[in-house]
Amino acid sequence: MNIIFLGAPGAGKGTQAEKVADAYAIPTVSTGNMIREALKNGTEMGLKAKAFIESGALVPDDVVIGIIKERLAKDDCAKGFILDGFPRTIPQAEALDAMGIVIDKVVDIEVPDEAITERMSGRRVCPDCGSSFHIVTKQPKVEGICDRCGAELVQRKDDKPETVADRLKVYHDQTEPLKGYYEAAGKLSEVDGIGTVEEIFDRVKAALEA
Numbered sequence: 370m371n372i373i374f375l376g377a378p379g380a381g382k383g384t385q386a387e388k389v390a391d392a393y394a395i396p397t398v399s400t401g402n403m404i405r406e407a408l409k410n411g412t413e414m415g416l417k418a419k420a421f422i423e424s425g426a427l428v429p430d431d432v433v434i435g436i437i438k439e440r441l442a443k444d445d446c447a448k449g450f451i452l453d454g455f456p457r458t459i460p461q462a463e464a465l466d467a468m469g470i471v472i473d474k475v476v477d478i479e480v481p482d483e484a485i486t487e488r489m490s491g492r493r494v495c496p497d498c499g500s501s502f503h504i505v506t507k508q509p510k511v512e513g514i515c516d517r518c519g520a521e522l523v524q525r526k527d528d529k530p531e532t533v534a535d536r537l538k539v540y541h542d543q544t545e546p547l548k549g550y551y552e553a554a555g556k557l558s559e560v561d562g563i564g565t566v567e568e569i570f571d572r573v574k575a576a577l578e579a
């Protein structure tokens with residue numbers, strides 16, 4: 370099954386994608402994680418993306434489309450994959466179609482802007498494996514430490530309040546139109562993103578199995 374998670378930054382796409390990945394035994398492909406990894410490793414692509422990611426803007430389509438094309442060609446994606454954070458613009462969605470990739474389900478996690486702003490201030494991420502936690506709603510077993518790999522959790526630079534407002538604007542202007550794109554293709558399911566991680570996961574499963 371090839372799945373896309375849509376939703377504002379901080380809506381819970383990454384958290385739900387990880388749960389679906391475990392349940393269906395397919396990989397999560399997160400362009401945000403791949404770009405942050407490239408940035409950390411100082412690759413050419415990372416350097417190109419730095420100013421965009423830090424200001425909350427989108428990295429240019431051609432750069433992200435290149436990354437995703439390479440990633441989806443790997444063997445582990447052959448049985449299906451979950452896209453978290455891609456596509457984020459209509460040209461990116463068109464590029465996926467042009468690659469001949471058939472998307473089965475698009476799950477849109479809906480969370481109002483006010484709740485997003487509140488959530489982002491508490492989000493903590495693992496700089497090594499990309500896992501995401503929250504200081505109130507998704508606490509790691511040991512405070513400040515990643516459950517998956519034991520690294521020390523950090524706050525993303527672009528989760529600071531001043532950048533979150535810009536990212537929400539980018540979402541509404543450039544990414545939200547994808548809902549119409551996938552609705553027209555008969556693939557969109559909307560899921561209420563307010564509730565516990567487990568409650569939302571039940572809704573996501575129901576959407577995927579519908």
Ligand code: AMP
Pocket residue numbers: 378400401402404421422423425426427428429430433453454455456457458461527536
């Ligand atoms: P995320 O972790 O998905 O919130 O992504 C963090 C940042 O990475 C975004 O604010 C963008 O700067 C960049 N990014 C991630 N995915 C994309 C994409 N599909 N298109 C453009 N920029 C992206």
